Amino acid sequence: EADIYQTPRYLVIGTGKKITLECSQTMGHDKMYWYQQDPGMELHLIHYSYGVNSTEKGDLSSESTVSRIRTEHFPLTLESARPSHTSQYLCASKGPAKNIQYFGAGTRLSVL
Amino acid sequence: GENVEQHPSTLSVQEGDSAVIKCTYSDSASNYFPWYKQELGKRPQLIIDIRSNVGEKKDQRIAVTLNKTAKHFSLHITETQPEDSAVYFCAAYHNDMRFGAGTRLTVKP
Numbered sequence: 001e002a003d004i005y006q007t008p009r010y011l012v013i014g015t016g017k018k019i020t021l022e023c024s025q026t027m028g029h030d031k032m033y034w035y036q037q038d039p040g041m042e043l044h045l046i047h048y049s050y051g052v053n054s055t056e057k058g059d060l061s062s063e064s065t066v067s068r069i070r071t072e073h074f075p076l077t078l079e080s081a082r083p084s085h086t087s088q089y090l091c092a093s094k095g096p097a098k099n100i101q102y103f104g105a106g107t108r109l110s111v112l
Numbered sequence: 113g114e115n116v117e118q119h120p121s122t123l124s125v126q127e128g129d130s131a132v133i134k135c136t137y138s139d140s141a142s143n144y145f146p147w148y149k150q151e152l153g154k155r156p157q158l159i160i161d162i163r164s165n166v167g168e169k170k171d172q173r174i175a176v177t178l179n180k181t182a183k184h185f186s187l188h189i190t191e192t193q194p195e196d197s198a199v200y201f202c203a204a205y206h207n208d209m210r211f212g213a214g215t216r217l218t219v220k221p
Contacts, residue, residue, distance in 0.1 A: 039152075039153075040150075040152070041214065090155065099146075100146065100158055101209050
């Protein structure tokens with residue numbers, strides 16, 4: 001089924017660890033996005049990509065990095081996690097036809 | 113760039129009453145305006161959208177209106193039910209999507 005998948009759904013890690021949040025979509029969308037969202041709060045755009053080998057920083061400064069080597073895959077990496085990174089991370093994608101943006105189920109990250 | 117403002121930030125209504133959420137945008141070139149509903153612990157889901165060549169769109173109990181001249185659009189929910197309780201986000205699209213800050217709607221039974 002065409003969808004956007006995020007793994008893991010929940011992650012609890014210690015300070016200083018390197019982590020990668022996975023995001024894959026099977027809809028063939030060119031545009032992909034990462035948002036940081038505290039529960040029920042505003043969506044903050046932290047990274048986006050318009051296609052393979054294209055990555056840009058969003059409005060909210062983030063210590064994370066992203067890569068886009070394949071159209072369907074847009075992973076987000078934190079080199080050294082800190083408690084301030086505790087939040088929910090939502091991945092999204094958008095196709096060219098209808099402008100509809102689809103969200104993944106999110107990764108809820110807790111850094112101890 | 114585009115700036116989207118959303119009001120109110122919280123809204124509490126009695127079951128059966130109507131709820132209205134308003135958004136304004138700054139980029140007159142924006143041409144697509146979706147509304148997303150995010151239930152607790154879930155992902156944002158598109159519930160209704162409107163394009164700039166249309167002034168109003170309705171889908172059962174929800175409707176959206178767009179005033180291009182004033183650059184504002186609104187979500188109307190009639191006959192609210194407890195399951196309408198969620199955070200609602202408006203957005204405006206021109207080259208990229210810009211989201212409002214969200215409105216937490218609570219429908220009291």
